[in-house]
Amino acid sequence: MKENLKVVGHDAVRLDIVEKVLGAAEYTDDIAFGPNLLHMAILGSPYAHAEILSIDTSEAKKLPGVKAVITGEDYPEKFGLYLKDKSIFPVDRVRQVGEQVAGVVATSYEIARNATKLIKVEYKELPVILDPYDSIAEGAILIHPDLGNYVIEPWLEAQPGTNIGHLRRIRKGDIDKGFAEAETIVEGEYHIPHVAHTCIETHISVSKFSLDGRLTMWNSTQSPHTQRNIMAVALGMNHKDVRVIAPPIGGGFGGKAGISMEVMAAAGAKSCPGHPVKLRWTREEEFYNSSQRTGLRNKVKIGFKKNGKIIAFKHEMFWDVGASAEYGSNVVNATGFSATGPYYIPNVYIDSKACYTNNPTCSAYRGFGYSEFSFGIESTMDKAAKIMGIDAVELRRINAIKEGEGVAYDVPMNPNGLIECIDKVAEEIGWGIEEKSDDPNKIIAKGFASVWKAPAMPANESSSAFIKFSEDGSINVMVSGMELGQGLLTVMGKIAAEVLGLTLDKVRVELPDTDRNPYEWQTVASHVTWSCGNAVKRAAIDARDKILDIVQRAHFIDKSQLYLEDNGVKCTTQDSFYIPFSDFVITGIQTEHNTWVGGPILGSGMFMPEYTNAMVDPKTGLGGHPMVHYTVGAGAVKVEIDKETGRMKVLKMAEAFDLGKAINPDLSKDQINGGFVQGLGTAMWEQCIFDEKGKMLNDGFTDYKIPTIVDVPRDMNPILVEVPQPDGPYGARGHSEHTMIPVMPAIANAVANGLSVRIVDVPVTAEKIAMRMNDPKYKEEM
Amino acid sequence: MNHILKFNLNGEAVEVAVKSNEKLLDVLRDKLGAVSAKFGCGVAECGACTVLIDDLSVRSCITFAVEVEGKSVVTLEGLQADGPTKIQKAFIKHNAFQCGFCAPGFIMSATELISKNPSPNEEEMRHALAGNLCRCTGYQNIVDAMNEVAEDNKGGVK
Numbered sequence: 001m002k003e004n005l006k007v008v009g010h011d012a013v014r015l016d017i018v019e020k021v022l023g024a025a026e027y028t029d030d031i032a033f034g035p036n037l038l039h040m041a042i043l044g045s046p047y048a049h050a051e052i053l054s055i056d057t058s059e060a061k062k063l064p065g066v067k068a069v070i071t072g073e074d075y076p077e078k079f080g081l082y083l084k085d086k087s088i089f090p091v092d093r094v095r096q097v098g099e100q101v102a103g104v105v106a107t108s109y110e111i112a113r114n115a116t117k118l119i120k121v122e123y124k125e126l127p128v129i130l131d132p133y134d135s136i137a138e139g140a141i142l143i144h145p146d147l148g149n150y151v152i153e154p155w156l157e158a159q160p161g162t163n164i165g166h167l168r169r170i171r172k173g174d175i176d177k178g179f180a181e182a183e184t185i186v187e188g189e190y191h192i193p194h195v196a197h198t199c200i201e202t203h204i205s206v207s208k209f210s211l212d213g214r215l216t217m218w219n220s221t222q223s224p225h226t227q228r229n230i231m232a233v234a235l236g237m238n239h240k241d242v243r244v245i246a247p248p249i250g251g252g253f254g255g256k257a258g259i260s261m262e263v264m265a266a267a268g269a270k271s272c273p274g275h276p277v278k279l280r281w282t283r284e285e286e287f288y289n290s291s292q293r294t295g296l297r298n299k300v301k302i303g304f305k306k307n308g309k310i311i312a313f314k315h316e317m318f319w320d321v322g323a324s325a326e327y328g329s330n331v332v333n334a335t336g337f338s339a340t341g342p343y344y345i346p347n348v349y350i351d352s353k354a355c356y357t358n359n360p361t362c363s364a365y366r367g368f369g370y371s372e373f374s375f376g377i378e379s380t381m382d383k384a385a386k387i388m389g390i391d392a393v394e395l396r397r398i399n400a401i402k403e404g405e406g407v408a409y410d411v412p413m414n415p416n417g418l419i420e421c422i423d424k425v426a427e428e429i430g431w432g433i434e435e436k437s438d439d440p441n442k443i444i445a446k447g448f449a450s451v452w453k454a455p456a457m458p459a460n461e462s463s464s465a466f467i468k469f470s471e472d473g474s475i476n477v478m479v480s481g482m483e484l485g486q487g488l489l490t491v492m493g494k495i496a497a498e499v500l501g502l503t504l505d506k507v508r509v510e511l512p513d514t515d516r517n518p519y520e521w522q523t524v525a526s527h528v529t530w531s532c533g534n535a536v537k538r539a540a541i542d543a544r545d546k547i548l549d550i551v552q553r554a555h556f557i558d559k560s561q562l563y564l565e566d567n568g569v570k571c572t573t574q575d576s577f578y579i580p581f582s583d584f585v586i587t588g589i590q591t592e593h594n595t596w597v598g599g600p601i602l603g604s605g606m607f608m609p610e611y612t613n614a615m616v617d618p619k620t621g622l623g624g625h626p627m628v629h630y631t632v633g634a635g636a637v638k639v640e641i642d643k644e645t646g647r648m649k650v651l652k653m654a655e656a657f658d659l660g661k662a663i664n665p666d667l668s669k670d671q672i673n674g675g676f677v678q679g680l681g682t683a684m685w686e687q688c689i690f691d692e693k694g695k696m697l698n699d700g701f702t703d704y705k706i707p708t709i710v711d712v713p714r715d716m717n718p719i720l721v722e723v724p725q726p727d728g729p730y731g732a733r734g735h736s737e738h739t740m741i742p743v744m745p746a747i748a749n750a751v752a753n754g755l756s757v758r759i760v761d762v763p764v765t766a767e768k769i770a771m772r773m774n775d776p777k778y779k780e781e782m
Numbered sequence: 783m784n785h786i787l788k789f790n791l792n793g794e795a796v797e798v799a800v801k802s803n804e805k806l807l808d809v810l811r812d813k814l815g816a817v818s819a820k821f822g823c824g825v826a827e828c829g830a831c832t833v834l835i836d837d838l839s840v841r842s843c844i845t846f847a848v849e850v851e852g853k854s855v856v857t858l859e860g861l862q863a864d865g866p867t868k869i870q871k872a873f874i875k876h877n878a879f880q881c882g883f884c885a886p887g888f889i890m891s892a893t894e895l896i897s898k899n900p901s902p903n904e905e906e907m908r909h910a911l912a913g914n915l916c917r918c919t920g921y922q923n924i925v926d927a928m929n930e931v932a933e934d935n936k937g938g939v940k
Binding site for chain 2: 013014016017018019020021022023025026027029030032197198199200201202248249250251252253280282283484485486487666667670673674675676677678700701702706707708709710712714716
C-alpha cells in the first residue's frame with residue numbers, strides 16, 4: 001500500500017534559507033568572542049620533503065603581543081582518523097610544502113603572522129616524490145619510514161618498508177580464465193590530478209580551554225563528534241569535558257570531514273587558558289593545509305563477450321594520497337571494493353594502493369574517489385563500445401547490475417533503478433540524434449556515463465536523535481548530522497514532521513553541539529539522509545508512542561484508533577475528536593478528577609546498520625560486507641566544440657539518480673545541479689599545478705578556476721528515480737556526492753564522439769583538444 | 783598610526799579608529815559588528831566580501847578602510863532596513879543558496895545590478911554576477927530567482 005505522505009516527498013522552502021538570505025546565519029567567524037580573543041598564525045614549510053635540523057623560536061617569543069609559540073617539541077604525538085601518520089607539528093621531518101612547523105598565538109593576527117617570520121628553521125632537503133609511479137618505484141625514498149609503528153584501523157593494510165599506506169585487493173572469480181574467454185579486450189591508462197574543495201569559507205576553529213580545564217571548540221566542521229573523540233583521546237580528557245559546537249558552515253564537500261587544523265587551534269588554546277584562540281586559514285593555506293582530492297593513475301582492462309557482456313575486469317589504481325594517508329586510506333579502501341562501476345562482472349581483479357607522495361595531503365572529497373576511478377572505467381567503456389560496434393548507452397544497459405547480482409566483493413546488489421536512470425538520461429539528452437552547430441567551425445557532440453557509489457563508513461557507523469516538544473506543540477530536533485548546504489535540516493525536519501503530524505513551521509532542527517545533541521559519526525559519505533534520517537524517524541516514533549499512550553490513558557481510547565495529524569491527535573472512530581499538541585505536550589492532560597496524565601514529551605532514536613562487516617580477507621577482499629548499499633545513476637552532456645581552438649561549451653546536461661525516495665524533490669534536484677557544476681570544474685578547468693619541488697603554482701582563484709555563473713550550461717536537467725531502499729527512511733538513500741561523478745567521463749566521451757580524440761587526463765582543456773586533435777596517438781575511431 | 787574614520791554605515795554615522803593599512807572588511811566585521819560580508823580569499827577573487835560604497839559594489843577585502851571617509855557603505859544588514867528586498871524574497875522562494883556563505887555577496891552584487899538595470903536579460907545578469915563564486919548550487923536557482931525579479935520589474939509590478 002502506498003503511504004499517504006503529507007510532508008515527505010513534497011517540495012518545501014529550505015528550513016535554513018531565510019537566515020542565510022537575511023545574513024542572520026552566524027558562521028564561526030561571525031561569532032563575537034569578546035576582547036579576550038587571541039589569534040593564531042602558522043609557519044608553513046617551504047620544502048616538500050626535508051629533515052628539520054633545528055627550530056629557534058626565541059626571537060618570535062620576544063615580539064610584544066606574542067602569547068605562545070608552539071612546535072612539535074610540545075606535541076610530538078601523531079594523529080589521524082584511520083591511520084595515525086600525521087603530525088600536529090612535525091618533530092623530525094616535513095613531508096609537503098606548507099606543512100605546519102610552528103604556531104604562534106598573539107593578541108592580533110598581524111602580530112602572530114609577523115612572529116612566524118622570526119622563527120628560524122634549519123632544514124636539510126630530501127628527494128621529493130610527486131607522482132604515485134615514482135612513489136612505488138624501486139629504491140624510492142620512504143616518506144614514512146616508521147609506517148609499521150603507526151596506530152592503524154584493523155581493516156587497513158599498510159605496507160611497512162614501502163610508500164604504500166594501504167592496499168585493498170579484490171580477487172573475485174578467475175581473472176585469467178575470464179580474459180581467456182573474452183572475445184574483445186579493451187585497455188586504457190588514465191590520470192587524474194589533485195583538485196581542491198575550495199569551500200568559500202576557509203577552515204576555521206576557535207578553541208578555548210576554560211580556567212577549570214574544559215575544552216570548547218567552535219569549528220567549521222562536518223564531524224563534531226569525531227573531532228570531540230579525537231581531542232578527548234589525544235588530551236586524555238573525559239568526553240563530557242570536550243565540547244564541539246558546529247555553527248553554520250560555508251561549504252564542506254568532504255574537506256571539513258575528520259579533523260585537521262582544529263588540533264592546532266586546540267594546541268594554541270592549551271597554552272593560553274581562559275582565552276578563545278582563533279585559527280582561520282588564508283585562501284593559500286586552504287589549498288595547502290586543509291586537504292585536496294586524491295590524484296590517481298589507473299590502468300583499466302575490460303574483457304567482453306561478443307554480446308557485450310563483461311566477463312573479466314582488471315583495475316589497478318595508484319592513488320596519490322599526498323603526505324598523509326590518515327583519511328585518504330579510506331578513499332583507497334572504498335574504491336578498492338567498488339572500482340568496477342555499476343556493472344555485474346563475474347571475474348574481477350582490483351588493486352587499490354595508497355601511494356604516499358610529497359604533494360598536499362588528500363582526504364575526503366565529494367565522490368570519495370569514485371569520480372577519479374569512474375573516469376577511466378567510463379572512458380574505456382566508450383572505447384569498447386566503438387570497437388565492438390555496440391551503442392555506448394546500450395553497452396551500459398547490457399551490463400547494468402541488477403538487484404541480487406554480486407558486487408565486486410560478492411555481496412548481492414541492493415534494489416536499484418540503474419536502467420531507468422540510463423534510459424531517462426539518454427532520452428533527455430537526445431541520445432542517438434545527431435545535431436549540427438549553426439557555426440560551420442563548431443561541432444555538437446554528446447557524451448554519456450553511468451556510475452554508482454556506496455557510503456564509505458566504518459561497519460558500525462551510527463546516528464542518533466532527540467526530539468523535544470515545547471508548550472505550543474512545536475519541536476526542536478537535535479541531531480549531529482551537519483547542514484552543509486545539502487539540506488539536512490530540511491530533510492530531518494520533514495521526517496519528524498511526517499511521523500508527528502506536524503506542519504513544517506512547527507519544526508526546528510538544531511545544528512550540532514556535542515554537549516546537547518546526541519551522537520553522529522560524521523556528515524560524510526552521503527549517508528545522513530539514510531542513517532540520521534532513520535534515527536530521526538525512530539525518535540519521532542518514540543515521541544508519537546508517548547503521545548498516544550498519554551491520550552489513551554486520559555481519554556480511554558485505544559491507541560490503535562488514534563493518529564497524529566494537523567499538529568494534534570485525532571481518532572479514526574470519532575471525527576470530532578481532536579486534541580492539539582499545545583494542549584498537553586508539556587502540561588499533560590487534566591482528567592475529570594482534576595489530576596494530570598502525562599508530562600513533557602521527548603523522543604529518542606538511534607540507528608546503526610547491523611549487517612556490515614569490514615573484516616574481509618586481505619588477499620581477496622571477500623568474506624565481508626563492507627558497504628551498506630549503492631546509489632546508482634547516469635549523466636550525459638551535449639557540448640559544442642570549436643574545431644580550431646578546441647574551445648568547448650557545455651550546452652545541456654542531464655543526470656538521473658536513484659535516491660530511493662526524494663524527501664525533498666526540489667532540494668534533491670539542487671544537489672544534482674550543484675554536483676554537476678562542481679564536476680564540470682574538475683572536467684574542464686580545475687587542477688592543482690605543482691612545480692618540480694612540490695610548490696603549488698595556482699593557489700588562488702585567479703589561477704585555480706572554479707566555474708562561475710557564466711560557465712555553466714543554460715539547459716540543466718536533473719532527474720529523480722525512486723526505487724526504494726529497504727532500510728532507508730521512507731525508502732531514501734543518499735545521492736548528493738554522486739552527482740559529480742559522471743561529469744569527467746561524460747565530457748571526455750563527448751569529445752571523443754565529436755572529434756575522435758581520446759583525452760585520458762583531465763581536465764579536458766581546450767589546449768589539450770586542439771593539440772591532440774590531429775595526433776594519431778590520441779585517435780579514437782568512430 | 784590610528785586614524786579616526788567617519789563614514790555612513792547602513793544609514794547611520796559611525797566613527798571608528800583604524801590603522802592606515804586596515805581593510806574595510808576587517809573594520810566592518812571586527813570593529814563595527816557588520817559581519818554579513820564574509821572573508822573568502824582576501825584578494826577580491828571570490829566576491830564574498832562585496833558591499834556597496836556610494837551604491838557601487840566593491841570588494842571590501844581589498845579596500846582600505848580609510849578610503850570610505852565621508853562615504854556611504856551598505857552591507858546586507860542595512861539593505862533590508864524595511865524588510866527583505868524583492869531580490870531577497872526571490873532568493874528565498876527559489877532556495878537560491880545551499881551553504882549560504884556566498885549569499886551576502888551575491889545579494890549586494892544583484893542589488894547593484896537591479897538598481898542600474900531593473901530588467902536585465904539573462905546573459906547581462908550572468909555577467910554582472912560572474913565575480914561572485916558559489917561552490918554549492920551550480921547557480922541555477924540564483925538565475926531562476928534573478929530572472930523572476932527581472933521579469934517582475936519589466937511588468938512594472940511592485
